[in-house]
Amino acid sequence: MSIVLEKDLLTGNELIDSEHQELINRINKLIESCESGKEKTTAVKTLDFLMDYTEFHFRDEEKLQEESGYPEIENHKLQHAAFEQAVKELKEMLEEEEGPTDAFVAAVNKNITEWFLNHIQVWDKKVADHVKG
Secondary structure, three states: OOOOOOHHHOOOOHHHHHHHHHHHHHHHHHHHHHHOOOOHHHHHHHHHHHHHHHHHHHHHHHHHHHHHOOOOHHHHHHHHHHHHHHHHHHHHHHHHOOOOOHHHHHHHHHHHHHHHHHHHHHHHHHHHHHHHO
């Protein structure tokens, strides 16, 4: 299941939306590397590739929140930390398996895809609205 940055996922903040598009591209690559039955190494590298950009994006979002005096910044940071932990756990799960199993793919869908979509629609839209003023 590929993600598409549709209108309901746009925050209206150019920086956040452009970084979300890159994250979506990386999530889609991870899903593709799992569904096509590629070897474990490919999925691990793709997961690392996703996490590198996620950390960059989260720091940008948090900087924007700090600069705008966003009142829910600490809760937002907790959301980011939970996602980072979930990705670490997925990596550990993947490393223990021969390759991307059905259980791993289900965990990716729940802990990355669903989380990301919900995070944009709820948390990031609040930030963008606050920044707009």
